[in-house]
Amino acid sequence: MTPLPTPVSEDDLHAYVDGLLPPARVAEVETWLAAHSDKAAEIALWQRQNEALTALFPPVAAETVPDRLKPRQLARRPRGLTLNWPQLAAAALVLLALGAGAGWALRTFERPSESDSLIASAVTAHSLYVKENRHAVEVVAADRDHLVSWLSNRVARPITPPDLAAEGFDLVGGRLLPGDYDADDNGPAAQLMYQNAANDRVTVYITAALPADGNAYQFVTRANLDAFYWSNDRITCTVVGSLPETEMKAVAKKIYTQLTWRPDGTESTRS
Amino acid sequence: MDFLDEIETCVPALRRYARALTRNADRADDLVQDCLERAIRKRGLFRPTGPVQAWLFRILVNLWRNSLRSERRRGEHVAYDALVVEPSIPAPQPGRLALGEMNRALDRLPDDQRETLLLVVLEGVSYEEAATILGIPIGTVMSRLSRARTALRTLTGIGDEPRLRTVK
Numbered sequence: 001m002t003p004l005p006t007p008v009s010e011d012d013l014h015a016y017v018d019g020l021l022p023p024a025r026v027a028e029v030e031t032w033l034a035a036h037s038d039k040a041a042e043i044a045l046w047q048r049q050n051e052a053l054t055a056l057f058p059p060v061a062a063e064t065v066p067d068r069l070k071p072r073q074l075a076r077r078p079r080g081l082t083l084n085w086p087q088l089a090a091a092a093l094v095l096l097a098l099g100a101g102a103g104w105a106l107r108t109f110e111r112p113s114e115s116d117s118l119i120a121s122a123v124t125a126h127s128l129y130v131k132e133n134r135h136a137v138e139v140v141a142a143d144r145d146h147l148v149s150w151l152s153n154r155v156a157r158p159i160t161p162p163d164l165a166a167e168g169f170d171l172v173g174g175r176l177l178p179g180d181y182d183a184d185d186n187g188p189a190a191q192l193m194y195q196n197a198a199n200d201r202v203t204v205y206i207t208a209a210l211p212a213d214g215n216a217y218q219f220v221t222r223a224n225l226d227a228f229y230w231s232n233d234r235i236t237c238t239v240v241g242s243l244p245e246t247e248m249k250a251v252a253k254k255i256y257t258q259l260t261w262r263p264d265g266t267e268s269t270r271s
Numbered sequence: 272m273d274f275l276d277e278i279e280t281c282v283p284a285l286r287r288y289a290r291a292l293t294r295n296a297d298r299a300d301d302l303v304q305d306c307l308e309r310a311i312r313k314r315g316l317f318r319p320t321g322p323v324q325a326w327l328f329r330i331l332v333n334l335w336r337n338s339l340r341s342e343r344r345r346g347e348h349v350a351y352d353a354l355v356v357e358p359s360i361p362a363p364q365p366g367r368l369a370l371g372e373m374n375r376a377l378d379r380l381p382d383d384q385r386e387t388l389l390l391v392v393l394e395g396v397s398y399e400e401a402a403t404i405l406g407i408p409i410g411t412v413m414s415r416l417s418r419a420r421t422a423l424r425t426l427t428g429i430g431d432e433p434r435l436r437t438v439k
Contacts, residue, residue, distance in 0.1 A: 010413075014420075018391055019395070046420050049368065049423050049427075051368075052368040052373040053392045057291040058287075060287045065286075071311060216313065
């Protein structure tokens with residue numbers, strides 16, 4: 001028997017069964033299987049598993065799509081919670097035109113989005129604690145190991161304070177806050193505080209990811225404070241501060257980069 | 272192609288996968304509707320740079336995982352409906368797996384293995400795409416597939432069948 005050019009791996013066998021191999025490789029795998037009957041039996045079983053799954057869940061392309069699954073209809077439907085940005089902008093104009101009274105009445109129909117309420121909490125917490133001197137944080141940066149393990153445990157996500165030395169900011173410390181989001185399982189929030197030589201302070205407000213929020217980005221200005229918000233499948237993060245715009249952006253970007261890298265080196269945020 | 276049209280072409284694939292995950296046609300459509308609404312709501316805020324289909328699948332999977340989580344917390348049980356065992360092949364021929372048996376076996380797979388196997392088998396996505404959709408490294412896709420196939424083999428009793436028959 002002639003030896004095979006490339007050894008057949010377990011991955012090749014899966015790809016063979018799933019029809020993901022290039023034709024040339026298919027032939028090689030088949031030759032290999034012919035010589036390995038025990039593996040061939042298992043592969044045949046995998047193929048039968050695939051057939052059974054396909055039979056259990058046949059394609060639905062032939063079925064009529066109900067109206068509620070038609071994107072055009074969904075996009076047209078004026079639901080309070082599903083407004084997109086152009087609609088929101090239009091709604092805002094209408095509210096202005098109607099005046100404050102009518103605006104207030106209509107406002108009760110619109111619940112703030114999950115991320116909006118997180119941003120609001122982050123901003124409130126920022127304004128409350130940046131004024132403090134002795135009680136700005138619960139755990140000071142000198143106690144970093146404790147700070148990291150405590151916050152990571154309570155938020156149930158690994159929280160490593162970003163290093164902002166290059167931007168001139170040192171970690172002051174951190175504290176635990178109640179998560180303000182009204183969903184059941186979002187858990188508490190961690191607030192990290194940084195300070196530069198000019199005593200400007202920046203806070204980073206981190207919670208576990210919102211249910212199914214996926215990746216999102218927002219930049220808002222509230223009460224003279226800038227807030228950068230983003231979320232991925234693991235955390236939400238809001239950076240709050242009142243620095244000049246370019247400085248604020250640099251800090252936010254640095255924090256974003258450091259918090260979105262996973263231990264295995266892959267970036268957790270994808271588009 | 273317009274964004275909404277693009278989404279529309281993905282609906283059948285989303286429904287199929289959602290049915291396999293939920294094993295309940297109504298619940299599957301609820302899940303797909305949620306996913307579409309979310310996608311439409313986010314399009315201005317978050318523009319996907321990759322293929323729209325992968326992005327939609329990713330939203331769907333996240334929604335499904337969250338609903339499983341909150342269900343477990345509340346201890347709800349959702350009944351399967353009749354949809355599932357409507358065999359589209361006439362009768363179990365020799366060499367085919369019985370569909371009912373497969374259905375029960377699938378039910379007992381760990382969630383992460385089930386979502387991976389179904390995505391690859393039903394939707395025919397590449398392993399790389401599956402990794403993107405599920406938010407896991409490709410090596411994890413492979414190991415979940417491998418574990419799922421081994422587990423199904425045990426659960427459907429195929430590997431053990433001949434031995435069991437000789438017992439009597």
